[in-house]
Amino acid sequence: MNKNIYLDAAASALKPESVIAAEGAFLRESYANTGRGVCGRAAAADKMLADARFAVADFISAEYPNQVVFTSGTTDGMNRIVNIVRESCDIKTVAVSDLDHHSARMPWEHLARTGKIKLVKIPLTKNYDIDYENMPTADVVVITAMSNVLGAAQNVREIVAAARAKKRNVITIVDAAQYVAHKPINVKTWNCDFMCFSGHKIGADTGVGVMYIANSDSYNPDKFGGGMVQTISGDNWTIDASPNKFEAGTLPLTQIAGLPVAIQEWQSWSGAGDIISYMYDALSKMSHIRLLTEPDAKLISFVVDNMHVLDFGALIGAHDICVRVGNMCASWIHSAMGIDGSIRISVGPWNTMDDAKVVVDVIRGIVK
Ligand SMILES: Cc1ncc(COP(=O)(O)O)c(C=O)c1O
Incomplete structure (x- = not known):
């Protein structure tokens, strides 16, 4: 597994x-x-x-x-x-x-x-x-x-x-x-x-x-x-x-x-910086992804052209990867941006650069 x-x-x-x-x-x-x-x-x-x-x-x-x-x-x-x-x-x-x-x-x-x-x-x-x-x-x-x-x-x-x-x-x-x-x-x-x-x-x-x-x-x-x-x-x-x-x-x-x-x-955690930067950079090169966050943000939120965020959540979930999808209990900012929901990647001390590489490959496969 x-x-x-x-x-x-x-x-x-x-x-x-x-x-x-x-x-x-x-x-x-x-x-x-x-x-x-x-x-x-x-x-x-x-x-x-x-x-x-x-x-x-x-x-x-x-x-x-x-x-x-x-x-x-x-x-x-x-x-x-x-x-x-x-x-x-x-x-x-x-x-x-x-x-x-x-x-x-x-x-x-x-x-x-x-x-x-x-x-x-x-x-x-x-x-x-x-x-x-x-x-x-x-x-x-x-x-x-x-x-x-x-x-x-x-x-x-x-x-x-x-x-x-x-x-x-x-x-x-x-x-x-x-x-x-x-x-x-x-x-x-x-x-x-x-x-x-x-x-x-x-x-x-x-x-x-x-x-x-x-x-x-x-x-x-x-x-x-x-x-x-x-x-x-x-x-x-x-x-x-x-x-x-x-x-x-x-x-x-x-x-x-x-x-x-x-x-x-x-x-004692050195922070989200490097892993988030790596994934942000990779996602910014995928043409069907619209990033909602700035490069120096502490997490990454995005939407995928012509794909419902719940569908994306299910597809990536099938690879045993947990991200958050939906309105994140923050519906007002989604409305302000003209969307119903988003996909969010956030990391903690347990995440590694290897995780980030796997995730980027899986996302590339989903949004191609
Ligand atoms: C910005 C913000 N405020 C409040 C909350 C609510 O926190 P809790 O569910 O731990 O009470 C959250 C949880 O996601 C949050 O992100």
Whole structure:
């Protein structure tokens, strides 16, 4: 049987042995709940959680570990932020862009449909980058740091600055689900209010994500339950400070145990560069292929003349090669480009140049 070639890192990364081992060790040897126990095992689990939070804070250059809140992923974080900011602020206008993933924009689209907020569009340049020189004025600005279709890093710092120039106390929310896999995140330099990513895109397990909150004291919690109460006496209770404030209930501890290991492994990867460049160059010479991405993008998206993307997916799948086909949960950018869907190649640390050569030969055979 052929070796399966997995070219869908942008959907979810394969898991390194070290992450599987870290989770196995936690489950076998030191599993306990956090924030509740006084025994040695519980203390060890508390330390694991504190260390993981510290590692994430360092990874995203947050000033304080308590700005790091664990979620179940980017979708969870982006939806929660909508409730968190609406609990504490009067939001009337929200700026979104066509680069957004459904997870980043749909929660706001839902409110707009029911008349609770008004959506305004951040324009894109002719290359489909965020046109921050023409930023609209809004109470909230949603920023996709890297589109999962176009793979181009956006200038988040300038976008945030442009949004603040329009409205000083604007709330800026960054979706870094794709960016995290390719570029260092620096929330301090970005100067954003919120940022989300999912662990599974960088080799951690599913079910764990990060929601960064710059000024946690300015917001009320969106969830209530165990672990977030500071004092309680009868009907009177007070809420703990962040991160407990935003982490009601039991956390995905096993996945959190694997996250710092995944971060460390992922940081040792030299990046998508050479393999993507090789395939981009080869695909650009195939006359039936229309490339949608730029040569320096972190992934390759394309369409094939007179071939439905699902047919292409099935044909290449028959060679045991996994690519992503469809609208990638990013229908707005596809509409902006005048297409229904695309084919996406994305790579991770497990991919080799040999994989790239096989894939190019197979694609040549399919599109000839
Ligand atoms: C840009 C972007 N935002 C958000 C998401 C949602 O991430 P998750 O499914 O891990 O919640 C994805 C996933 O593909 C993405 O690419």
